[in-house]
Amino acid sequence: MEPCCGNLEVDVNGEETFMVDKTVITQYSSKFAKLFGKSSGAARGKLKVIFHDFPGGAEGFELMLKFCYNNGTTDISPSNLFLARSAAEYMEMKEPVADVSNLLEQTEKCLQEISYWTWSELLVALKQCQNLLVPDSSVMVERCLDTVVGRLLLASEASPCPSTSSTDSSWIRFSCDSKSTESVKTSFSRSSWWFEDLLFLSPLLVEELAKSMLSRKMDHAVISRFLLYYQKAKFSSAKTDEKSKIIEMVIDMHYVMDQSSVPCKTLFGMLRLTLGLNISKCSRSKLETMIGSQLDQATLDNLLVPSPFGINYLYDVNLVLRFLKAFLRQGNGLVTPFQMRKVASLIDLYIAEIAPDPCLKASKFLALAIALPDSARDSYDELYHAMDMYLEVHTQLSQEERLKICCGLNYEKLSPEACQHLSHNTKFPSKSTVQALISQQSKLKNLLHDSLSTTSYNASPCGSGGAAQKGQNDRTREEVVLYAGNFDLSNDNEKLKAHLQGMQWRVMELEKFCRKMQIQMAKITKSKTSGHGYPKSLPKLCS
Secondary structure: OOOOOOOEEEEEOOOEEEEEOHHHHHOOOHHHHHHHOOOOOOOOOOEEEEEOOOOOHHHHHHHHHHHHHOOOOOOOOOOOHHHHHHHHHHOOOOOOOOOOOOHHHHHHHHHHOHHHOOHHHHHHHHHHHHHOOOOOOOHHHHHHHHHHHHHHHHHHHHOOEOOOOOOOOOOOEOOOOHHHHHHHHHHOOOOOOOOHHHOOOOHHHHHHHHHHHHHOOOOHHHHHHHHHHHHHHHHOOOOHHHHHHHHHHHHHHHHOOOHHHOOHHHHHHHHHHHOOOOOOHHHHHHHHHHHHHOHHHOOHHHHOOEOOOOOOOOEOHHHHHHHHHHHHOOOOOOOOHHHHHHHHHHHHHHHHHHOOOOOOOHHHHHHHHOOOOHHHOOOOHHHHHHHHHHHHHOOOOOHHHHHHHHOOOOHHHOOHHHHHHHHHOOOOOHHHHHHHHHHHHHHHHHHHHHHHHHHHHHOOOOOOOHHHHHHHHHHHHHHHHHHHHHOOOOHHHHHHHHHHHHHHHHHHHHHHHHHHHHHHHHHHHHHHHOOOOOOOOOOOOOO
């Protein structure tokens, strides 16, 4: 409404210039009252005020003018509430200079009726709020978002038919016939019908919305699906920097949610999206921590992430090491032995996959090999074969580097077949071969000790267990022959070979003694049944 006497020129954000009556405006605006003092008379010359950041621009200023020139009244609705309130706050219309109405009071009365707004009105209000760039701490934004969440919770409890942002007078159609209900079920999920309606929100407001959802105990799985839906829909048209903000928001919100509601596959999907984006270190660390906590659910394909630009490795080994660190950081209370073994098996597959990479440094290979505790592996055969592959490709390694790599092996947990292969493997240092043989010698000593103990236990008057013991002795002798006969040792280790051959001879002597004892036991049993006494003595165990 154009004033009849314009003695003040107002430039609003360079969009439009208004000629207004200074006396009228100062009645309602403390900002203008302070600027021009108590004088209400006509100025000798025209004054000019320039605004550079008036909220809502020319539209917001015009709405404020209508209020002033209409004796302190105007139509406030959800469609212009935030525009009017922002203009009133900017013009400091909290307390009127004269005895007139307060624009802020009128907007507050309208805001108090927000629970009666339709779904469409809520969406319009949110759009206006976003366009005005109202700070996320604003009471208006909080109340509007909280009302949206309340409606969604009510909808999920009542299982209503969804209503998109149409001109429907009701935010939800609670009375639906069976046909329309069936139609809705085929096109919407009862928990996701509102996803499309809220795609206009900025990442900042989506974050505030998600926080409100979490505070109201909304299902975390539904929140996660909405965030991922939002991210996928926005990425198709977003610029690179916008994509970074979106994925950072999605990661940050998932980090504070229940991790069981976020599948491992979903987390690796987020990781793939971040590869070409410059996201913050904090968000990246949060994502890696979440993945690490579920590493036992990952697959080999998940871990095969290409190395970042500037690194020669084929795959990002440092990333996997960070995953392992996050996995182990959970502590013994949260990681079960079964999970630990699954991760160890996965890492062994990963090490075997990266071993042929000619650019992979020995330090990185070893770091992966020793990242998990020894208890995580029941067998080191797979790790040994991966080392064998690595040494075959990296022929330029020094003897010292080869020894360091072999430190990742636990020779006690190598199978006889792996040890036999190692004894012929010229790619491994001779010290490793000797260490494997010593380990297997210790196993044989324990095996012989168990055999002797079992023989003494089975030397009963009934002579039971003879056949079983003979089978055990045969197996023992076969294993000794395996080690003593098939190991190809160097001249420096001939003594060790002779010792193993001596062990084979002792097993044969043990078999002879067992047969002799069995014969004696048979005679005792026969003598007892025929009425004769026991012999005076039994043969002593050979030393």
